[in-house]
Amino acid sequence: MSLRTIEALIEAGFATDDHRAELETVAASYAVAVTPAMAALIGRAPESDPIARQFVPSAAELTVSDDERYDPIGDDAFAPVKGIVHRYPDRALLKPTHTCPVYCRFCFRREMVGPDGAGNLSGDELARALAYIRNTPSIWEVIVTGGDPFVLSPRRLGEIVAALDAIDHVRVIRFHTRVPVVDPDRIDPALIRALSARTSVYVALHANHPRELTAAARAACARLIDAGIAMVSQTVLLRGVRGGPGRLDRLAALLRCIPLADQA
Ligand code: SF4
Structure with a gap:
């Protein structure tokens, strides 16, 4: 089953409880899903894992600069x-x-x-x-x-x-x-x-x-x-x-x- 919540990501070891609040805020705005095939590829250090970095949300997503647009490619x-x-x-x-x-x-x-x-x-x-x-x-x-x-x-x-x-x-x-x-x-x-x-x-x-x-x-x-x-x-x-x-x-x-x- 795909991982679709911050709780599921924490349980899988792909996120840590100390960032739960920020990640819940990210997930409230931007959808989350990691399929079993991709979860199986994530290594023991998710913060630097190239698969995890593509799919596991980060608090950095909450940073929106003034020049960012809702529709960046127009x-x-x-x-x-x-x-x-x-x-x-x-x-x-x-x-x-x-x-x-x-x-x-x-x-x-x-x-x-x-x-x-x-x-x-x-x-x-x-x-x-x-x-x-x-x-x-x-x-x-x-x-x-x-x-x-x-x-x-x-x-x-x-x-x-x-x-x-x-x-x-x-x-x-x-x-x-x-x-x-x-x-x-x-x-x-x-x-x-x-x-x-x-x-x-x-x-x-x-x-x-x-x-x-x-x-x-x-x-x-x-x-x-x-x-x-x-x-x-x-x-x-x-x-x-x-x-x-x-x-x-x-x-x-x-x-x-x-x-x-x-x-x-
Ligand atoms: S890059 Fe493609 S698969 Fe990934 S979230 Fe966007 S539309 Fe979906």
Whole structure:
């Protein structure tokens, strides 16, 4: 079961009781979740552990400087309808959910994600978002993000893929997700079937540290690749998570080897 409260983090040894009050204040504003797969990777010194630093809240999150913004990347200015961000002519973000399996402390959408965040699009809102894409022929690529779209049920994911697949000018559907790493068992046959389309489907994996690429995570990626889904990856430069260029090389090397996971 995922750890979702400060009490659970303290019980697991990932936070200490002397910081309970500040951490409860952080958790009241910014969602907390650490999946079993990520909890299992956290070492004995959580304060300096690169996995813990990504997911365990810190009192430093309460420091907000005058120049910080609610919407730091300016999504709102490019949102013609709810659930769409259309910043560049040929591509648009579709955000069907603001739920994630883990909540990353560095997330630039941290005000919007989580149980008290912007939530899921309703059926009508999703229909309006899809209609915007359908009525905008310049959109060549749709990036399905959130939140993490792979928390949606295979049925809901399949409906979104089918709707996008039916739009002739959409040539690429790209999902951005942490699920293959943070909850690898979720990459099951039903989810993979939901991604089936005549349009090219890409899955962009968000991973930040070589330790995240466990055998289970690599096998989850291999299941996607074996199903004909192209994978790319993204990583965030994070102080205290990245140990320097050597670690980035190791992460890149592991990511390149993922198609061989089944043969390892
Ligand atoms: S999974 Fe993505 S959207 Fe969710 S908290 Fe992490 S960075 Fe933000």
